[in-house]
Amino acid sequence: MRTSIKAAIVSLAIAAAFAPVSSATVERRFSITVYPPIQRSLTPLTNLVPFALFDVLTAVGATALLVVLVRAIRQVMRERRPRPVLKALANIVTAASAAYLVFLTLWGFNYRRLPMTERLVMERAAPTTEAVVSLGLESVRRLNMLYLPAHQLGWTTEPRQNQALLDAYAFVQRRLSDAPAAVPGRLKRTLYGPYFRWTSVDGMVNPFALEVLANPDLLPLERPSVAAHEWAHLAGYADESEANFVGWLTCIRADAGSQYSGWMSLYWQVAGELGARDRMRLWDALDAGPRGDVQAIVDRLRRGQLPLLRNASWRLYDQYLRANRVEEGIRSYGQVITLVLRARFEDEWTPVRRTTTAPFR
Numbered sequence: 001m002r003t004s005i006k007a008a009i010v011s012l013a014i015a016a017a018f019a020p021v022s023s024a025t026v027e028r029r030f031s032i033t034v035y036p037p038i039q040r041s042l043t044p045l046t047n048l049v050p051f052a053l054f055d056v057l058t059a060v061g062a063t064a065l066l067v068v069l070v071r072a073i074r075q076v077m078r079e080r081r082p083r084p085v086l087k088a089l090a091n092i093v094t095a096a097s098a099a100y101l102v103f104l105t106l107w108g109f110n111y112r113r114l115p116m117t118e119r120l121v122m123e124r125a126a127p128t129t130e131a132v133v134s135l136g137l138e139s140v141r142r143l144n145m146l147y148l149p150a151h152q153l154g155w156t157t158e159p160r161q162n163q164a165l166l167d168a169y170a171f172v173q174r175r176l177s178d179a180p181a182a183v184p185g186r187l188k189r190t191l192y193g194p195y196f197r198w199t200s201v202d203g204m205v206n207p208f209a210l211e212v213l214a215n216p217d218l219l220p221l222e223r224p225s226v227a228a229h230e231w232a233h234l235a236g237y238a239d240e241s242e243a244n245f246v247g248w249l250t251c252i253r254a255d256a257g258s259q260y261s262g263w264m265s266l267y268w269q270v271a272g273e274l275g276a277r278d279r280m281r282l283w284d285a286l287d288a289g290p291r292g293d294v295q296a297i298v299d300r301l302r303r304g305q306l307p308l309l310r311n312a313s314w315r316l317y318d319q320y321l322r323a324n325r326v327e328e329g330i331r332s333y334g335q336v337i338t339l340v341l342r343a344r345f346e347d348e349w350t351p352v353r354r355t356t357t358a359p360f361r
Helices: 003-018 023-031 034-046 053-079 081-108 108-111 129-153 161-175 193-199 220-234 240-251 257-271 275-285 288-304 307-323 331-341
Strands: 202-207 209-216
Touching: 003 081, 023 108, 023 202, 034 081, 034 209, 053 081, 053 202, 053 209, 081 108, 129 257, 129 275, 129 288, 161 220, 161 240, 161 257, 202 240, 209 220, 220 240, 220 257, 240 257, 240 331, 257 275, 257 288, 257 331
Parallel strands: none
Antiparallel strands: 202 209
16 A cells, blocks of 8 residues: 555544534534445344354454564564564554544444433433432332232243334434434444443444343343433434433333333332442432342452453543543443433433424424
């Protein structure tokens, strides 16, 4: 590849990373125009593949990187000059820049779309601790109420075959955006399953193939909320708090099992934001059944995690989020509570959009 082409690719990647573009422009020109056809074409194809394409892509990338470096080192040893290594590094930077541009084009620009706080009517001030506790107690009330019907129904149906969950996913998308509805992805096993276990990661979206990867240790009751969260990413809500919010809205509109899963995920979000005394208030309010489910999730996490690797992984992910203009980093996960407590809702937790972005009816 010519030097001029390499320089152009690197320059374009730098410009794409730092160029100031308004969120409204990204929303209009990418998130509801360019991205939906990509997602609606790519995810149905990757759903047909029984294995994780992310495994293949990362294996090929790592192998190519190793080959380039080994060849360069051998050439340096043979020629006794550093130019081969410099050339190899230039090729690596070019390839990384090209990969970044593909990432942005296929999914990454969604990090810069219109924030949920500007999409919805926000009518209350920043939540107080007592408001957060009240939300936690509401999640406890719902868990206590839903425990029996949810467990009687069970979670034997995969999320992508759960019609109630699919209908709820489509409804929530219509309420939040004018974009065509996204296609849900199948929860795939991955070679990174042990890594997910060690680092307490429940799932992720492969931004290059728009497929969903899931932690193999998820309890059945967790799968609907994890699926709905990752589907929210597929719908273009890259921000973690917004994906949590969309996933929760989806679950609580579906069948009893999905509702239970959604309220359980919100319970965890709230508990993570409270001090020990307030967390105990929530714990004490749980009936024996939901309390057993909470403990089962705790046991799952404790069995698998490696604290040092988990902490290092989350620090790295924090830097990744900040690099993609998510200023709160991993703290953005907890911002879902602010959305739930500040947004205006109609009946049955139906969010109200601002009139300037109201959905077609």
